[in-house]
Structures are given as structure tokens and as C-alpha cells.
Amino acid sequence: xxxxxxxxxxxxxxxxxxxxxxxxxxxxxxxxxxxxxxxxxxxxxxxxxxxxxxxxxxxxxxxxxxxxxxxxxxxxxxxxxxxxxxxxxxxxxxxxxxxxxxxxxxxxxxxxxxxxxxxxxxxxxxxxxxxxxxxxxxxxxxxxxxxxxxxxxxxxxxxxxxxxxxxxxxxxxxxxxxxxxxxxxxxxxxxxxxxxxxxxxxxxxxxxxxxxxxxxxxxxxxxxxxxxxxxxxxxxxxxxxxxxxxxxxxxxxxxxxxxxxxxxxxxxxxxxxxxxxxxxxxxxxxxxxxxxxxxxxxxxxxxxxxxxxxxxxxxxxxxxxxxxxxxxxxxxxxxxxxxxxxxxxxxxxxxxxxxxxxxxxxxxxxxxxxxxxxxxxxxxxxxxxxxxxxxxxxxxxxxxxxxxxxxxxxxxxxxxxxxxxxxxxxxxxxxxxxxxxxxxxxxxxxxxxxxxxxxxxxxxxxxxxxxxxxxxxxxxxxxxxxxxxxxxxxxxxxxxxxxxxxxxxxxxxxxxxxxxxxxxxxxxxxxxxxxxxxxxxxxxxxxxxxxxxxxxxxxxxxxxxxxxxxxxxxxxxxxxxxxxxxxxxxxxxxxxxxxxxxxxxxxxxxxxxxxxxxxxxxxxxxxxxxxxxxxxxxxxxxxxxxxxxxxxxxxxxxxxxxxxxxxxxxxxxxxxxxxxxxxxxxxxxxxxxxxxxxxxxxxxxxxxxxxxxxxxxxxxxxxxxxxxxxxxxxxxxxxxxxxxxxxxxxxxxxxxxxxxxxxxxxxxxxxxxxxxxxxxxxxxxxxxxxxxxxxxxxxxxxxxxxxxxxxxxxxxxxxxxxxxxxxxxxxx
Amino acid sequence: xxxxxxxxxxxxxxxxxxxxxxxxxxxxxxxxxxxxxxxxxxxxxxxxxxxxxxxxxxxxxxxxxxxxxxxxxxxxxxxxxxxxxxxxxxxxxxxxxxxxxxxxxxxxxxxxxxxxxxxx
Numbered sequence: 001x002x003x004x005x006x007x008x009x010x011x012x013x014x015x016x017x018x019x020x021x022x023x024x025x026x027x028x029x030x031x032x033x034x035x036x037x038x039x040x041x042x043x044x045x046x047x048x049x050x051x052x053x054x055x056x057x058x059x060x061x062x063x064x065x066x067x068x069x070x071x072x073x074x075x076x077x078x079x080x081x082x083x084x085x086x087x088x089x090x091x092x093x094x095x096x097x098x099x100x101x102x103x104x105x106x107x108x109x110x111x112x113x114x115x116x117x118x119x120x121x122x123x124x125x126x127x128x129x130x131x132x133x134x135x136x137x138x139x140x141x142x143x144x145x146x147x148x149x150x151x152x153x154x155x156x157x158x159x160x161x162x163x164x165x166x167x168x169x170x171x172x173x174x175x176x177x178x179x180x181x182x183x184x185x186x187x188x189x190x191x192x193x194x195x196x197x198x199x200x201x202x203x204x205x206x207x208x209x210x211x212x213x214x215x216x217x218x219x220x221x222x223x224x225x226x227x228x229x230x231x232x233x234x235x236x237x238x239x240x241x242x243x244x245x246x247x248x249x250x251x252x253x254x255x256x257x258x259x260x261x262x263x264x265x266x267x268x269x270x271x272x273x274x275x276x277x278x279x280x281x282x283x284x285x286x287x288x289x290x291x292x293x294x295x296x297x298x299x300x301x302x303x304x305x306x307x308x309x310x311x312x313x314x315x316x317x318x319x320x321x322x323x324x325x326x327x328x329x330x331x332x333x334x335x336x337x338x339x340x341x342x343x344x345x346x347x348x349x350x351x352x353x354x355x356x357x358x359x360x361x362x363x364x365x366x367x368x369x370x371x372x373x374x375x376x377x378x379x380x381x382x383x384x385x386x387x388x389x390x391x392x393x394x395x396x397x398x399x400x401x402x403x404x405x406x407x408x409x410x411x412x413x414x415x416x417x418x419x420x421x422x423x424x425x426x427x428x429x430x431x432x433x434x435x436x437x438x439x440x441x442x443x444x445x446x447x448x449x450x451x452x453x454x455x456x457x458x459x460x461x462x463x464x465x466x467x468x469x470x471x472x473x474x475x476x477x478x479x480x481x482x483x484x485x486x487x488x489x490x491x492x493x494x495x496x497x498x499x500x501x502x503x504x505x506x507x508x509x510x511x512x513x514x515x516x517x518x519x520x521x522x523x524x525x526x527x528x529x530x531x532x533x534x535x536x537x538x539x540x541x542x543x544x545x546x547x548x549x550x551x552x553x554x555x556x557x558x559x560x561x562x563x564x565x566x567x568x569x570x571x572x573x574x575x576x577x578x579x580x581x582x583x584x585x586x587x588x589x590x591x592x593x594x595x596x597x598x599x600x601x602x603x604x605x606x607x608x609x610x611x612x613x614x615x616x617x618x619x620x621x622x623x624x625x626x627x628x629x630x631x632x633x634x635x636x637x638x639x640x641x642x643x644x645x646x647x648x649x650x651x652x653x654x655x656x657x658x659x660x661x662x663x664x665x666x667x668x669x670x671x672x673x674x675x676x677x678x679x680x681x682x683x684x685x686x687x688x689x690x691x692x693x694x695x696x697x698x699x700x701x702x703x704x705x706x707x708x709x710x711x712x713x714x715x716x717x718x719x720x721x722x723x724x725x726x727x728x729x730x731x732x733x734x735x736x737x738x739x740x741x742x743x744x745x746x747x748x749x750x751x752x753x754x755x756x757x758x759x760x761x762x763x764x765x766x767x768x769x770x771x772x773x774x775x776x777x778x779x780x781x782x783x784x785x786x787x788x789x790x791x792x793x794x795x796x797x798x799x800x801x802x803x804x805x806x807x808x809x810x811x812x813x814x815x816x817x818x819x820x821x822x823x824x825x826x827x828x
Numbered sequence: 829x830x831x832x833x834x835x836x837x838x839x840x841x842x843x844x845x846x847x848x849x850x851x852x853x854x855x856x857x858x859x860x861x862x863x864x865x866x867x868x869x870x871x872x873x874x875x876x877x878x879x880x881x882x883x884x885x886x887x888x889x890x891x892x893x894x895x896x897x898x899x900x901x902x903x904x905x906x907x908x909x910x911x912x913x914x915x916x917x918x919x920x921x922x923x924x925x926x927x928x929x930x931x932x933x934x935x936x937x938x939x940x941x942x943x944x945x946x947x948x
Binding site for chain 1 (some may be wrong): 838840844845847848851883910911924933934
């Protein structure tokens with residue numbers, strides 16, 4: 001490309017010289033010298049400046065466009081040539097510079113037309129300068145149209161002055177309009193430009209504006225055809241020269257910005273107050289709104305000088321960002337006006353110049369960001385400590401309180417301002433040793449993860465706490481303080497204690513109660529089995545736990561019935577009772593009355609059945625015994641009545657019947673056989689005496705009258721008097737006993753004496769009656785053969801029933817050969 | 829002279845009854861103290877009348893009366909007891925006995941009702 005530009009440069013030089021030669025020698029130029037000088041300046045300045053810009057920005061069309069303007073100007077100047085061919089080429093190209101100029105001005109500074117109207121205006125300019133001019137040239141006959149000295153138009157088709165004039169008019173009008181539209185677009189661009197943009201476009205723009213105005217005047221004068229067209233042309237040419245000059249000024253300005261960079265470097269080397277770097281860079285870049293961002297590698301973000309995160313502009317906005325790197329590492333970002341992108345060298349130069357300073361500030365920003373983080377973290381920690389429901393207390397190595405949070409106020413009753421800076425007051429006397437040990441461990445660097453202890457409140461009361469403590473170290477790792485966190489567990493402790501006591505109570509109750517307590521799950525597996533169960537069954541809890549109690553204890557023929565009863569309990573018939581047998585380890589069958597209740601867990605799911613059982617075997621037996629005893633008493637009464645009836649029938653009645661018959665016989669024979677009658681009556685009298693005796697005995701047997709009338713003592717004396725065996729009667733009574741007890745005692749003695757007489761072959765009997773400890777005591781002791789059995793003799797059984805009916809007890813001791821002792825004790 | 833067999837376990841009554849009936853013209857042909865003896869004696873002696881006590885040690889008078897009157901008109905059975913007739917209810921009427929005489933009311937006249945036996 002450079003070779004092309006060198007060739008173009010040489011061509012430009014040649015074109016300038018050729019232009020001067022053609023113009024000076026022209027026989028139809030109005031002002032050959034002025035036109036030659038101005039033309040030379042225009043060609044050389046445009047080609048020169050264009051090549052310069054082209055070299056700086058090879059990808060920017062501004063340079064080539066300027067070169068094109070320069071060469072097209074040379075071509076348009078050929079219309080001053082005397083040679084007809086050169087003249088014709090000049091004629092055809094006479095408006096060509098207009099197209100390139102309009103394109104150049106509208107495409108400045110970035111080489112692109114951009115907006116649609118700019119493109120339309122440029123297109124019209126090109127059309128006018130090519131097609132429009134060609135149209136006019138085809139019909140122009142210059143020799144006959146105000147230019148008698150002009151050479152022949154080589155492309156003349158036919159002389160038609162009106163068509164040629166019309167084309168010229170159209171071209172001039174369009175040229176004027178294009179100039180006007182270009183002006184309007186430029187003015188609009190100026191108004192919308194930012195300060196740095198204005199600074200860049202100002203010289204070229206203003207030159208173009210003047211050129212535009214001059215061009216409008218030129219076209220206007222061409223249209224009117226006045227003599228001022230010559231002056232207008234010269235002015236326009238002169239103004240056109242300003243454009244490349246303005247371009248040069250722009251380049252010079254760039255040089256000036258480089259001077260600013262140099263000044264910046266000097267300024268930076270002098271040292272900067274923190275934060276002034278931005279101002280220096282803003283000055284250097286000419287962008288007062290410049291923002292600096294510093295790279296934080298840790299968080300991969302840019303932050304401003306205060307450490308706050310910086311938002312980078314999105315592509316296409318009026319701000320743009322340029323990352324500054326140093327030694328291949330990101331250092332900072334410049335957020336600047338988007339137009340500064342045109343001055344990449346400047347940005348890079350500024351960035352490079354400020355790299356070290358930016359690195360320094362970056363480090364400062366990083367530090368500030370870290371400090372910011374630290375401050376936020378500290379604030380969070382502070383909030384946490386203040387809001388903590390746990391008491392947090394920090395003490396220094398001397399035990400002086402450094403930190404005391406609101407929860408500690410609540411727990412200990414001290415306010416933070418009362419305790420901070422003072423020795424710790426919450427350790428009770430009895431915990432001093434434990435605390436000393438804890439402090440020793442902390443100082444050894446240990447963390448105390450959690451102990452339960454008592455602490456002292458302001459009012460002197462103790463509070464149960466769970467306490468955790470840790471040593472606090474500074475950045476060098478040295479111990480500087482101790483921190484303790486405590487939670488009030490008094491309530492929990494109390495609840496636990498209560499629960500434990502309740503559990504102990506229940507356990508004691510369950511184990512001590514003289515009832516059976518079992519618990520089992522829905523599969524009848526035993527869960528609990530109290531001491532009474534162990535005592536009754538002979539199994540231990542360890543042996544039966546988890547076993548099916550139905551299989552284990554309930555007799556096979558009852559299992560189904562019990563299972564049904566339990567199914568009803570599970571179904572909600574709770575509490576309920578059932579009675580069944582349990583078979584013990586040694587095979588005894590016990591009758592148990594059970595009360596069953598379902599205990600449910602918190603979710604309402606069935607959990608287990610608790611059954612409380614009472615061993616009612618003895619009670620059942622006692623009931624059975626009472627029933628039997630009642631039956632025996634009734635039976636004894638019946639038997640007694642049968643005996644009485646029999647005795648009456650067989651004894652006194654028979655005697656009285658015989659007596660009646662005897663009396664009738666005596667009556668019948670009293671006159672006929674007086675001796676026989678006397679004999680009969682004598683026998684009858686004896687029979688009557690027997691009958692009376694028998695009736696008396698009988699009446700006494702039913703109930704002894706003397707017992708009713710004279711009491712037990714007299715009755716027993718009468719009994720003893722009638723007994724065949726000598727009786728030693730010992731009666732120790734101060735007053736009479738209640739009638740039922742007297743009767744029972746009487747019959748015990750009378751039956752015993754009757755038995756002695758019948759079976760004992762005794763030589764003597766001792767009868768003792770007394771009263772002692774609320775009991776009436778009766779004792780009959782003989783020295784006979786013994787061997788009597790209370791269960792065999794119906795007489796003794798009857799006596800036992802009679803005594804037991806009064807809640808008393810009858811005992812018989814009658815070892816063979818050792819005599820018999822019958823004793824009764826009846827509660828009075 | 830009508831012949832009588834006295835059946836009773838009380839000897840006093842047997843002796844008194846024999847004396848009473850003989851004094852009133854009956855011929856007492858035998859005495860028995862229990863049911864078995866009574867049945868043997870009735871078979872052997874063929875008395876006209878059996879004076880039969882209701883309560884006997886081995887069997888009661890109704891059973892004996894049924895057996896005695898099972899196959900014919902002889903003998904006429906007169907039940908006697910120291911108890912009242914009402915004590916025994918319908919038993920007296922169903923056992924084949926011809927009369928019930930309370931012991932205290934025993935007399936020849938009371939037995940005469942049964943004798944002579946109705947002629948066939």
C-alpha cells in the first residue's frame with residue numbers, strides 16, 4: 001500500500017504542475033494565475049493531506065476520498081486546456097470534485113456516511129457530477145455559448161443550447177441543493193456531538209461549512225449567469241483549500257493530545273494525591289466525565305476508587321470502555337466518551353502512561369473494597385451478636401469484659417454499660433475452680449464445645465446455662481481474648497428433672513404396685529413386664545421381652561377369646577376389662593382380671609396396649625368357699641330339721657300313739673277285765689314318762705333354754721354336768737357375749753363334748769372360754785385318742801361353717817395319740 | 829274270723845295293735861318289721877288284711893301295697909301312719925291300698941270296713 005501511496009504522491013505532484021501549466025497557458029481562463037495557484041494548492045493539499053491520513057488510518061476512507069478530491073480537481077481543471085480532448089475530459093469531469101467533496105465531508109471523520117439522508121445527498125452529488133454533467137456536455141457548444149475561445153467539445157452530439165442550458169441549470173440547482181443539504185447535515189451533527197467529538201470534527205466541519213456556503217454562492221451565481229461567478233469561483237476555491245488545512249489542524253491537534261499525554265506522564269511522575277488520577281486522565285483525554293474502574297481479580301469485577309462496584313457501559317451507548325493492561329494483567333478500565341474510540345492511540349498512550357499510577361490506585365481500591373467487605377462483615381457480625389438469643393460475652397486476657405450483647409443483659413440482669421471494662425461478675429463461687437480450668441484450656445488454645453454449668457445473675461440467683469467458649473486470636477495468631485456463648489437451660493433442666501422424676505415415679509409405681517402391669521404391641525409382643533409379673537410368672541423381663549405373651553402365658557383354650565378381646569381394645573373399646581388365666585413357669589394356673597387401655601403416640605397412631613392385672617385366684621377360691629359354706633349351712637339346717645322330725649316321729653310320737661291305743665283298750669276293758677285294764681294303764685303311765693323325757697331332750701337339742709335365759713356360763717355348766725366325761729370348765733368372761741357368738745361357742749363345746757363322749761375315750765376334758773384382743777376364744781382340749789379331722793366329720797365341718805359365718809376361725813389339732821384340741825376365735 | 833298281718837318297724841306299735849285287734853275279734857296271723865319280711869309273710873300267711881305302716885326301713889308302704897295288690901283282690905291293704913293322710917297326697921289312692929287309718933285312730937271298727945271283702 002505504501003508503494004501505491006508513494007506513486008499517488010508523485011502523481012499528485014505531477015498533476016499539480018500539469019494543472020499550473022494548463023491553466024497558465026489557457027486561452028479561455030478568466031483569471032489564469034489565481035486559478036493556477038489555487039488549483040495547485042487544492043490538488044497538492046488534498047492529495048498530500050489525503051495520503052497522510054490514508055497512511056495513519058489505512059482502514060478509513062477519509063484519506064482516499066481526499067486523494068480522490070485532489071485528482072478529480074486536476075481532471076476538472078483540464079477544461080481550461082486548449083487541446084480539445086483535454087478540454088472535453090475537463091468538461092466531463094468539471095463537477096466530479098463536488099461528488100467526492102460531499103462524500104468526504106459527510107463521511108468525516110470515521111469514513112462512513114452513516115445516516116440515510118447523508119447517503120441520499122452523497123448519491124445525488126455523485127449523480128449530478130457524472131450523469132448530470134454528461135447530459136449537459138452532450139449538447140454543449142461552448143464556442144457559441146459565452147466561450148468563443150473554448151476548444152471544440154469532442155462529445156458534442158448536436159448543438160442544442162436550450163437542452164444544454166437546461167442540463168446546466170439542473171446541475172447548478174442540484175449542486176446548490178446538495179451544498180445546502182450537506183450544510184444542514186453538518187449543523188445537525190455539530191449539535192448532537194459530544195465535546196470530544198466536536199473537538200475532532202470542528203476544523204474540518206467549519207471549513208466544509210464555509211466551502212458549502214461558497215459553493216452555494218457559486219452555483220447561485222452560475223444560475224443567474226452574472227459576472228460575479230468568477231469571484232465566487234475564486235472564493236470557493238480558496239475556501240476549499242481550507243479543508244485539507246483543517247484536516248492538518250486536526251492532525252496537529254492529535255499531536256497536541258500527545259503533548260497532553262506527555263504532560264500527564266510528567267504530572268503522574270510528580271506524584272498524585274489519591275483520587276486525583278481521574279482528573280488528570282480526564283484532562284488528558286479531554287473527557288470531563290471520564291470514570292475509572294479498578295480490576296479486582298478476586299471478585300473478577302471493576303470497582304471505583306471508593307471500592308464500589310462499577311457498571312460497564314453496554315455496547316452502542318454514548319459511553320465506551322477501554323481496558324488498561326499492564327504486563328499482560330488487567331489493571332483498570334476507562335469509561336469514556338464513545339468518540340474517544342477514534343483516538344485509540346491516545347487512549348492506549350494515556351492508559352500506558354497511567355498504568356503504574358492505575359496499578360497503584362487499583363491496589364488502593366482493592367484495599368478499600370476489602371475494607372468495605374470487612375466493614376460489612378463486621379456489621380453483619382455485630383447485627384448477629386445483637387440479635388442473638390444466646391448470651392455472648394467477650395473478655396480480654398485479664399478477664400475484663402470487652403463485649404456484652406443484649407441477650408446477656410437478659411440472661412444475667414446486668415446491662416452492658418455496667419459490665420464492659422470491668423471484671424466478669426457472673427461466675428459463682430462454687431464454679432470458680434471449673435472456670436479456672438476452662439480458662440486454662442482456652443489459653444492453651446482449646447475450644448470448649450459445650451458444658452452445662454451454673455452462672456450468677458445480678459440479683460444473686462443462679463442460672464443454669466449451656467456454655468461454649470473459644471479463644472480469640474489476632475491476625476498474628478496471638479491469643480487476645482476469650483469469647484463465651486451461653487444459653488439459658490434452666491427451663492429445659494427443670495423440665496428434664498420433672499420428666500425424670502415423673503418417670504422414676506411411674507417406674508417405681510409400676511414395679512411396686514401389687515398388680516400386674518404389661519405393655520405389648522399390636523403383634524402381642526411384650527414391651528413391659530413389671531416386678532409383680534416376674535414374681536407371679538417366674539419369668540424375668542429379659543426372658544419375655546419381645547415375645548408373644550398369648551403363646552407364653554394364656555392357656556391354649558383361652559387364647560382365641562383373649563385375642564378377640566384385645567382386638568376390640570385396638571378397635572377403640574378402651575379402657576376395657578377381661579378375665580383369663582395365666583399359666584406360670586411352674587405350671588400353676590392363676591386367674592387374672594385385666595384392665596386394658598390403648599396408649600397412642602403423638603400422631604394418633606396406635607402404639608401399644610397397657611394392661612393392668614389383678615391376680616384374683618384367691619378371691620375366686622374364697623368366693624367359692626363362701627358359696628360352699630353357705631350351701632353346707634343350709635344343708636346342716638335341713639339335716640337338723642330332718643333329725644328333729646325323725647326324732648319326734650320315732651320317739652315321742654310313737655309313744656303317744658301307743659299311749660292313745662293303750663288308753664282306748666284300757667277304757668274298753670275297765671269293767672270287763674279290771675286287772676287287765678290296770679296293767680295296761682300302768683304300762684301307759686311309764687310310756688308317758690318316757691315320752692316326756694324324750695320331748696325334753698329334744699327341746700334342749702333345738703336350743704338350750706338356759707343359754708338364752710342365764711347365759712353361756714350357766715349353759716356350759718349344765719352341759720358339763722350331763723357329760724359322761726369329767727369336764728374342767730374355765731369361764732373367763734366379765735359380761736355376756738352377743739347372742740350369735742354365745743350360741744356358736746355353746747355348740748362348739750356341746751359338739752366337741754359329744755365327740756369326746758363318742759370317739760375320744762378321754763379321761764378328762766378342759767373347756768376354756770375367754771375374750772382377748774376383740775376375739776371370743778373357745779377351747780376344748782381332751783386327753784383322748786386324737787385323730788379327728790375337721791374335713792371329714794360333718795359335725796366339725798358344720799361347726800367351722802357356723803364359726804366362719806361370724807368371720808371367725810375354727811382350728812382342730814388332733815394328732816393320733818395326742819388328744820384333740822378344738823379352738824375357735826370369733827371377732828366380737 | 830278275719831286274719832291280719834301287721835307290718836311296722838316299731839315293736840311298741842305292733843304289740844299295741846295286736847292287743848287291740850285281738851281284743852276286738854281279729855286274728856293276727858303275723859307281724860313284720862320291714863318290707864321284705866312283709867312280702868314273704870303275706871305270701872306265706874295269705875292274710876285277709878295287711879295293716880301296713882307307710883315308713884319302713886327298707887322300702888315304703890306304697891311300694892309294698894302295690895306289690896301285694898298287683899295280681900288279685902287279696903289281701904286288703906290298710907295303710908297306717910302316725911302322720912296325716914294329707915301328708916302323702918295322691919300316693920295313698922294310687923298304690924292299691926283300700927284304706928288309710930291314722931295310727932291313733934286304729935280300731936276294729938276301722939278295719940271292719942274292709943271285711944268281709946266284697947264277694948266277687
